[in-house]
Amino acid sequence: DAGVTQSPTHLIKTRGQQVTLRCSPISGHKSVSWYQQVLGQGPQFIFQYYEKEERGRGNFPDRFSARQFPNYSSELNVNALLLGDSALYLCASSFELSTGELFFGEGSRLTVL
Amino acid sequence: AQSVTQLDSQVPVFEEAPVELRCNYSSSVSVYLFWYVQYPNQGLQLLLKYLSGSTLVKGINGFEAEFNKSQTSFHLRKPSVHISDTAEYFCAVSDRGSNYKLTFGKGTLLTVNP
Numbered sequence: 001d002a003g004v005t006q007s008p009t010h011l012i013k014t015r016g017q018q019v020t021l022r023c024s025p026i027s028g029h030k031s032v033s034w035y036q037q038v039l040g041q042g043p044q045f046i047f048q049y050y051e052k053e054e055r056g057r058g059n060f061p062d063r064f065s066a067r068q069f070p071n072y073s074s075e076l077n078v079n080a081l082l083l084g085d086s087a088l089y090l091c092a093s094s095f096e097l098s099t100g101e102l103f104f105g106e107g108s109r110l111t112v113l
Numbered sequence: 114a115q116s117v118t119q120l121d122s123q124v125p126v127f128e129e130a131p132v133e134l135r136c137n138y139s140s141s142v143s144v145y146l147f148w149y150v151q152y153p154n155q156g157l158q159l160l161l162k163y164l165s166g167s168t169l170v171k172g173i174n175g176f177e178a179e180f181n182k183s184q185t186s187f188h189l190r191k192p193s194v195h196i197s198d199t200a201e202y203f204c205a206v207s208d209r210g211s212n213y214k215l216t217f218g219k220g221t222l223l224t225v226n227p
Contacts, residue, residue, distance in 0.1 A: 004156075033214065042117075042203050042217030043157070056212045090156055099145045099164055100207025100215050104156040 002027070004105035006091050012111045013081050021076045021108045025093030031055075032074040033102060034066055037088040049074060050097050078110075086112045115140045115206050119218035127226050128196055134189040134221045136204035146187040147205045147215065148178055157203065163187065174198070199225045 005024045013019055025032050031050040035043035048056035049068035063079045072093075078085055088109050092102035120135040138144065145164050149157040161172025168180040178189045187204060201222050205215040 035215075035217075040219075042205075042219045043215075045214050045216070048212060048214055056214050058214075092157075097213050099162075100205075100213040101145075101147065101159065101162055101164075102215060103159070104149075106156040 004091055004093050004103055006089075006105040006108050008108055009106065010109045010111075012113060014113050015081055015083060017081050017112075018077065018079045019081060019110060021078075021089050021091075021110075023074045023076070023091030023093075023105060025072050025074070025091075026103055029093035029095050029103070030072055031094045031097055032068055032072065033092045033094075034074070034076045035090040035092065036060075037090055037107070039087070043090055047076070048097075055097065081112045083112050086110060115144070115208060115211060115216040117204050117206050117216055117218035119202075119204055119221050121221050122219065123222045123224065125224045125226060126194055129193050131192050132190065132194050132198075132223065134202050134204075134223065136187045136189065136218060138185050138187065138204070138206045140185075140206060140208055142208045142210050144206050144208045145213070146178075146180060147207070148172065148176070148187075148189050149203045149205060149217075151201045151203065151220075153200075160189070160202070194223070194225045196225050196227060198223060 033048045034046040037043040045058040047066040052068045068074045088107040092104045148160040163180045204218045
C-alpha cells in the first residue's frame, strides 16, 4: 500500500513568491496534518484537518493556509515567501483523531532565495 | 501547554554499545508519547508509542522505551546499536486537549561509530 505522498520533493522560490505543496494521505485516512521542520530543529505543527474541516492551527502567520479536499488530499499554501520559510514541510496522515499517531511523508524541501 | 525536552542534542556511541536517549515532557493532562526516527533526507518513521497499559513499550529495530509518569520521562533505549542506527531521533507528545496534535522535541542525533 502506498504511504503518504508529497509533491514536489524539492523546490526553489524567491522572496515574495507563493508556493503550493500537495499531499495525498494513506488510503482510508481521514486526517491530514502539516508540519514545518527547520534545519536542526524538531517539526513544528502548522495545520490539522479532519474530514475536510480545520481542527487545529499552530503559531504561524496568516500567510500560511491549507485545505483538505473531498478525497482527503490536502494542499498547503504559503504566500509572500520569506527567507525564514526555507524548511522541510512534512505532511502526515492518520485514520482518526484519537491518539496522535501519525504517518509521515518524505517531505517537500523548500528553499527561498 | 505541552512541551518536550530532549536533553542531549548529540549522542556518539560505538557499535554494539548500549544507548539511552533521554526525553522529558510536560503536560497537564494524560498524554500519549512517541519516538520517531529520521534518516538523512527522509521523513519521520514511527519507532514506538505509549498509549496506555504497560509502561515498557517495544518498538522496531530492537528499540524500547519506558514511560515514567512520576518523572514525566520517556527515555529510549537499545542494548546494542548498529551503524545503521545512525539517525536523528525525535520524542513527541500528544493529548486530547490539543486535539492530538504532536509536539516534538528538538531531536537527538545518534551517531554510531565503528
